[in-house]
Amino acid sequence: NAGVTQTPKFRVLKTGQSMTLLCAQDMNHEYMYWYRQDPGMGLRLIHYSVGEGTTAKGEVPDGYNVSRLKKQNFLLGLESAAPSQTSVYFCASSYPSEAFFGQGTRLTVV
């Protein structure tokens, strides 16, 4: 029972590079979320999805794009990474009851 799986777990990017973070859940949850966590800032919602094919902006969406082509997957893209996007990224899914979290992706942009 994998729950919510994020890949990769660590990544270092150069400024201007692009990358995609993958979140996969095997609980058949409708809702999925992407957060970033920075010291003293708590968890801030980047984008979320309430079902396959739908996405919506959260609190801090600028610089990120998302896609939910399959119910079980929620992708977070950075088209042109900036040092301000250095953070720990968490994915979560819910039914919507409580959210279940992945273990996080630590991204450093240099």
Next chain:
Amino acid sequence: AQSVTQPDIHITVSEGASLELRCNYSYGATPYLFWYVQSPGQGLQLLLKYFSGDTLVQGIKGFEAEFKRSQSSFNLRKPSVHWSDAAEYFCAHSNDMRFGAGTRLTVKP
């Protein structure tokens, strides 16, 4: 704007002392509320949740929380803190799964 507020950024308590962490929300509809805990370098673990019914909910690790609609609060409590409770605690609301900024708990020996 809809929000979840945790007024205390950092709390220090002695081991064995009681604990209360505050959470306030500003949503209009009946809320679903949660408390999560995050140990250093780890993901988030659900402590407890409130959907409806009894306003005092019990969670794991001896934690409980009380929903007070009149005060728009959902405070987390524990009667006797253990050193292993040192972590960061987050309150969340299910409308759009927004989180408070978190409260970091330090436990003194």
